[in-house]
Amino acid sequence: MSVYILHVLIMVAIFAMLALSLNISVGFAGLVSLGHAAFFGIGAYASGIIMIKGLGFPVAFGSAGIITALLGLALALPALRVKDDYLAIVTLGFGIIVEIIFMNLDITGGTDGLVGIPPVTLCGNPLYSKPGFLLLCVVILGFMIVSMYTLKNSKIGRAWAAIRDNDITASFMGINIYGYKTLAIVVSAFWAGLAGSLYAHYTAYINPHTFGMHTSIMILSMVVLGGIGSIPGALLGAALLTVLPEVLRPLADYQDIFYGGLLVAMMVFRPQGIMGRVKITEIFGGAR
């Protein structure tokens, strides 16, 4: 395989993790987030800074997830007092604030970005080879997919679905709405932080611009295109929206128009997405 194809596959794996993680909050629990790239960025910066300070990759990787989850909790506690459209705006504001913070702190390197992030090390040996890194991503992604299915069919997953479909009914069933919604944001942030860690050590250089609104919208488009709530859908959406821009490079100027039009068209004509089941349309179409 050529280096270029390996690179695209690695990006597909990282964005698949991001789409799956956003699918937890948007798809499972019905909490639309427009600031998901902020979690991606927090994980990337946390992991990069920790490893630059001399700690090993496993520590950096784990802390990236935990730090991002804690910041997810810090966002969820105030943000979840509102829902739907308000929540979307609050998360968008969160994304903008985080980007501004990345641009203004010394430890993040400001607008120049964070330079010289060490590569992933396994058992003390740096992992420079692309196939090796791809394998690592695939293993983590595989573990994530299994845990997504487990989560979706667990008591927690069913509670999320109940809240998404009708929160008032869910509260009558004795579900702690606030608690479960908070959990959805925290778990979603945790996985996005891990994806950020992988991204930082793969590219060795990160800057605030990568974690702005454009990326948040791209991740949301992946979830919506594949089918809100569908695990294979999130994977397919991530693969399509990562590979298509590579294939259609001459049309790069039209990329955002395409995302915007895609979101509207999907909602008007096929709200359940490519992989979504018809049943989900009924749920989405019926409850208000």
Next chain:
Amino acid sequence: MLLQQLVNGLAAGCVYALVALGYTMIFGILGIVNFAQGEIYMYGAFGAVLTLAATGNLVLAIVAGIAAACLVGVLLERFAFRPVRGMHPLIPLISAIGASIFLSSLARLIFGPEDRSFPMEFHPHSYQFFGAEITELQLVIILVSLALMVMLWLFLNLTKHGKAIMAVAMDSDAAKLSGINVNAAYVTTFLLGSAMSGVAGILMAMYYNATAPNMGLLPGLKAFSAAILGGVGSIPGAIIGGLVLGVAENLGAAYLSSHFKDAFAFIALVLVLIIRPRGILGRQ
């Protein structure tokens, strides 16, 4: 110094209030947030700037700017909101987000990404009072905004179309039964909200002497924060929220940190949501 920041904040706050009124009206009647409000503002500014550059006629330019904003608003209602009305809240929400991205990237393709200056020079005559100065342009912004707010209030409370909108906002089924054309009320609401955002865009294009495809994003978000701050659905709330936000932002930039100027609106938003989620004037 303090008074000066208050004046600057008041001018910016008036513009936020105009855009916030659009949010609040559309939310009041449709129950959804029009994410593309900031884009309508931007098209209003471009409509005026391009017409002024072509004709040199300021009145014609302002009319063209408002017309452009209204056209975008009506198209938005027809193609992004009406087909998904009444569905699960996620669906109109994502549709609105998509429409907003579509409109701003379309503007970047048509108009180019760079800033354009306002094609007419204003001779900045300013008035002094108590050590602060207010420029003519700031005075115009404040007066035009106040006039529009009064006109909106008169329209909603004294005309038949205005009362129809209020009725649909209270209960659209009952309004339909009383013979009110509900679709017409939706379109009128979008027209009014878009026209005010268009005026706001034109005023800001003059004030900052810059028009760019991404100019709508931050004012749109801040105006939304203003609408929440004042209490969503409340028209006086939107005005108060806009003014409070404009002043708070300028004070924050002057006394705390100018790097974080754009973050203050959102910090205020988060604080409101924690302390008083229904806003200053909102009902439970």
